[in-house]
Amino acid sequence: MGSSLIGMLVNNTGGSFLWPLNAIYIHDHLGKSLVIAGLALTLNSAAGMIGPLLGGILVEAYGFSLMVGVMVICLFIAIIPSLCYELPLKKQGVVK
DSSP, X not given: OHHHHHHHHHHHHHHHHHHHHHXXXXXXXXXXXXXXXXXXXXXXXXXXXXXXXXXXXXXXXXXXXXXXXXXXXXXHHHHHXXXXXXXXXXXXXXXX
């Protein structure tokens, strides 16, 4: 139990350092308002709280193996748009 508590502490501490950087990126580079940046980070935080609870319920109801299989399929589906996306640097001729 002690090592998992330390792992959670390190993970959450590291993640908290990314919040200000995400807000700066959304505001400065994407040109969105700070309200939109705050809303996006709030939704991310809410999903981080609800996700593990829902995941635990689904694992208890359907079993670990099935849920891992569903997770792998969902991850592959989520990767597809990134494979079809043309990078802005590629459009500008910076990257070939």
